[in-house]
Amino acid sequence: MTDALHDLGWQPFFADQLTPDDAGLAPMRIASVHRSRLMAETGGGQVRLDLPLHGTTADYAVGDWVLAEADRRVVVRLLDRKSLLRRRTEGSASQLIAANVDTLFIVTSCNDDFNPARLERYLALANEAGTHPVIVLTKIDTVEDPSAWLARARDLQRDLPVVGLNAKSPDAAATLAPWCGPGRTVALVGSSGVGKSTLLNTLADKAPDQAQATGEIRESDAKGRHTTTARSLHPAAGGGWVIDTPGMRTLHVSDVAAGLEMLFAEITDLAPRCRFRDCTHAHEPGCAVQAAVAAGDLSAERVERWRKLAEENRANTPVQTGPRGNRTTVPRGGRRR
Template sequence: MTHCAEQTSHSLAALGWSSFFDDQLQPEESGLARMRIATVHRARMTAASQLGTVRLNLPPHVHTADYAVGDWVLVDSDTRMLTRRLDRKALLQRRTEGGRVPQLIAANVDTLFIVTSCNDDLNPARLERYLALANEAGTRPVIVLTKADQVDDATPFLAQVSGLQRGLDAVALNANAPDAALKLAPWCSEGQTVALVGSSGVGKSSLLNTLAGKSPEDAQLTGSIREDDAKGRHTTTSRSLHPITGGGWVIDTPGMRTLHVSDNLAGLDQLFAEITELAPLCRFRDCTHAHEPGCAVQAAVAAGTLDPARLARWRKLLDENRANTPVQTGPRGNKRTKTPGKHR
């Protein structure tokens, strides 16, 4: 088997293999190699194997867009020919403007590090979109506040994000400092996979370099946030899988300027649990929580136990999700999928 330049040996368990994937194997597939997709390009893919990184040979008619970094695949050891992809334990995906099918972000991710910074880039409404994305995928979200060394006190920033979802973990750090890896170690143990998402310029590439222990020659390029508008520049242009010093794996992703909400009702219900749990207490089953008498949600706003801004953001994301989610139309037996129209 021919391997790429990176030749570090890993056990299957260290790569993230578990009984979830083992149970999918057929008896006739016992001789196939189990590998994990490391990079996806337009016409080629590489995979992490027990012996190193492998460039895969692809069968005719295989579309690389159907594969995500982090996928587990079965490969013929002699020919490096991809045989099939195993079912995913978790899948992060998003619908792009005008796209007919969702764009795959990363697969089989245990923890999603939602990276923002201690400055004007911190936007609770945008963070809620990432949280809904993680919830829908069944991936644990953690808010990572970078550039903590550039402010006098990171506590107000932590307070601003900690209440966005029940049980949400938030960590403030300097992405370039060695202790950043120690602060994130609880989610980066052997066999665990984390992914980094967030706007451009918030320190994702710096954090990747720290977690992966990359040398200056191998380090990902980093960019900064412009001081005039707190906007960043794209430095990561593709998704890739990297080993974390001490055990796990990290998937880097390009910065996202927009993240539309679609097919995400369960994720939103988990994100706004304090609202969805009040809804059954309303007098009317179809209450919109806007003006109806006997509305438990509006009563919570009046009592000061529910932030009206939070309610407004919930309503906006719920409307956007409804507008952007494909629906089945037509008579029974001849249904077709109606794709979303204009994104809100």
Template sequence: MTLFPDTTSPVLTDLGWSPFFAEQIEPAENGLVPIRIATVHRSRLIGETGSGQVELGFQQNTGDFAVGDWVLIDSETQDIVRRLDRKTVLRRRTENANVPQLIAANVDTLFIVTSCNDDFNLGRLERYLALANEAGANPVVVLTKVDQVSDAQSYRPQVEALQQGLDVVLVNAKSSDAAIALAPWCGPGQTVALVGSSGVGKSTLLNILADKAADEAQPTGGIREHDSKGRHTTTSRSLHAISGGGWVIDTPGMRTLHVGNVAAGLDVVFAEINQLALKCRFRDCTHAHEPGCAVQAAVADGTLSAERLGRWRKLHEENSANTPVQSGPRGNKSDAWRGKRR
């Protein structure tokens, strides 16, 4: 098996290569080799060939690349010629930053990991769901530490109510059964990513999925007993082979997740509010005080919780403040911000 398989090789298919990427190759680029970005360092890029990893040469800033990207390289120099368009891309809005931070690219399923303890937070889960929806990835909420609570199943309906058709999986991340529970999303050619706060079991899940030996395992850390907050054990993003098929991208823990440019993603999360809004008397109803508001009527009759509506309002206001609008003369437009960014 050669280190650089051609575009028809099943090795590349197992790595996630698909017609979406193959169709982007121009005739003049047929001699170039597709490589998948496995690790992004400040000054280095490591690529995965499906048969091994290589260090890549590049001219751009490493911040322009995400783990999971497909690039075309010169096989002799191992220099990147260009990056292929992404099928999906996960971006994180950071406080007061104009450019979102890249999290991962070409992810099929996003495992949103949270634990059955004080880390469990419906509002935070809604933020992650909006992120996944906007990126085009399939969200799956993974509830961990089920062995540490008396009634783990009581968490399931709370999470399922956050988005129509949402998959929710309960696991003990330290058990090999966790890999079996997540197997439906981890077949050959599939890419999953793990996101969530520190200490919820992401690195433990990665080690189970990848079946890593003790000397190769990602370091894991416990949580502080007084507040159930975790310590950062993953400090960079990286691509790992899943035992039996698929690939998993681990990410550092996120204690804050600001939303911006995720209007479509929020519409999916809060689909029931959008459906109710169609029945409001006024098209521009804010669902706060207007007469004939179907959303407020649903709150009054108990079919929609006031807490859910409050979280919808908060996220929409934050998204509006963090989403630029184009202003200025035609041909010379620039980004303008509606309000104070957060």
């Protein structure tokens, strides 16, 4: 493949999926998803793609790789994803957030937006998707000493990279450069008003007339206003690609059991030492987790947040039912928080 496709994020994982029947088809990367059409990066610019017969845009995520007829500009085949970020919405529907993301920048700020319980939801999502999470703490220029904020973020997950920056500063791009090299893809997630659009403008070195609109957090409640309304793929100044996403007010967990185990590794490590295999770490005798809390080695608040997420995940994760060989997937009867 050409250097242009490599710079766009093309990897052997995708090339290995090509067959002789695909000769003549052009690999393209989805840059934005609209109601009835797709926009794709070709390595030489963006083009509009039409859907195949009976196709729907709900099947595609920004960051996907597709094979298309270059002359007719029609999608022929969606390639398997290396990673996929998705969330469960009201009614148990699944919404695709971004595909083939190497690093997920979870953006929060040094104010009331910093919410450990919400950040843990993003981390579980990233862990389950197989993408590398990084906490990006913005607005460090608004506090006298950001070290306490950085320490709180690092405590959320073992070996979690955390960086602090001023999203408006040109230095922000240099701080995040290790994850934004040629051919690499990062995605930005977080609440509205924490500086995602500002950070995108800095990373992509956008001219003023091309910059994403930005909005400030309201002083009254530290809540932001939505300035990004759709997911989109943008070239980064360092040679990589950035996927911007709208702010999410709520994020329900579902199908993230492995992600939770990684997120709460200290609890996962202690669980085999409990007397009972199905210990809930709440009231059972011989519970190693509660013993660690009593000894001051583990935060009771942290255990309670684990319990709430684990219960929500069990309630929201669909189960298979029916005879073997003819199973169907049905919702459990969800629980929302």
